[in-house]
Amino acid sequence: MLEKIYLANPRGFCAGVKYAISYVEQVQSSSEEQIYVRKEIVHNRRVVEDMRKRGIKFINELNEAPDGATVVFSAHGVSPEVVEEAKRRNMKIGDATCPLVTRVHRKARRYKDSHQIIYIGHQGHDEAIGTTGEAQMFLVESPEDVQNLVGKLDISKPITYLMQTTLSVADTKLVVEKIAELFPSVEHPAKDDICYATTERQEAVSSMMESIDAMMVIGADNSSNSLRLLQLAQKSKPSSFKVSSLEELNKDYIANSEIKILGITAGASTPQILVDEIISKLIQFYPEAVLDLFPGSREDSMSFKLPANLLM
Missing domain, CATH: 3.40.50.11270 (Rossmann fold)
Structure with missing residues (x-):
């Protein structure tokens, strides 16, 4: 229960x-x-x-x-x-x-004529398609993909890398380590491209793992950052699961998995109204359950200002 x-x-x-x-x-x-x-x-x-x-x-x-x-x-x-x-x-x-994706595009344009660029991202993702269109790049998703670049990159010429902003911090670290191992002369960016929101949401999930039985991630199936949150949670709590709509909330799964303490997070593109609806339904299922903000949590305070001229 x-x-x-x-x-x-x-x-x-x-x-x-x-x-x-x-x-x-x-x-x-x-x-x-x-x-x-x-x-x-x-x-x-x-x-x-x-x-x-x-x-x-x-x-x-x-x-x-x-x-x-x-x-x-x-x-x-x-x-x-x-x-x-x-x-x-x-x-x-x-x-x-x-604006954080735009920043990666600017870096791609800056490097396109001077460096060989490795792009760490997911093949077919809209962000990856847009960024790799800025310059010739070698897209990799895993350390194994990096291994396949041996012989394709000219080690006598400058090499650097860029990242999709919604990736898992832990998984990206493994890819970067492989790049550094195989191409020691690689120029590491002063700051990686994973956005602050992705990092903070992953850190929030990691901080909860010892205090919960499972994590419910609310997010779409094609949301990269939601899928990364789920993968992160399942590494520590295999019973963690994802829902993309109110209809997908499954009381039987929670009961059968013997989940007593449930964490809830949401992907960066998940509207609060959907989160509220799912929480309300969950409380209907379990009216005795206590709902609380995880201790030590902090608000996301960043914002971006719209340009004066919206159309060009």
Whole structure:
């Protein structure tokens, strides 16, 4: 029987997600035209569906919108090729890319003519596609992938690496160590690219592991940072699980796993309203359970200011 529920903090929306959502809302409120968003604005079905209800149209590629349309790029960023296509078609462009992802793009452009770039990220992820479009890069996901770069990189020329912002800190550390082992001359960035929100949410989960029986991660299946939170929790507590909607909450699983103390966290693109709904349902299942913020938790205080000119 579930007796205690601990909430991790920080959890849920990060500054970059808040920035992207506010960006689209501001563009829509200041324009009478149809607003198109290329790809999911953030990786969360609830957020996307709420925007659809307000008249926002989501497209996978620019050819799904007419020439001259108003198009906003998602929080994950796009390649220069996509930007150029939008300009050729005289589209009004809004860029809701998370500023921390934009920072990685700037680094890629700075290194593209002087360094061989290794990119640590997940093949096919929207952020990885956008970043690797900035320059020629060698994408790796694991130490084994790094091993395969031997003979492909010219060790007589400068080498550096960049990272997808939503990766697991622990897993990335293993990849970086392998890069350093095989390419001792590699130039390590002054600061890694994993965003503060990803790091802080992972640290919050790690700090709870000795005090709980399992962690419930609330997040979408295509949310990289949510999946990393789940992987991190399952290393210490194998019964940890993820739900992406209220319908996925399974009372039987909690009972069958003999979970008495449950931790709850949420991916950086998970809206608070979804977290609240799932917690309310959980309390309905277990009215005797005590809900509390995990001791030592702290708030996420970072924020990003929207640009004065939203469209270009």
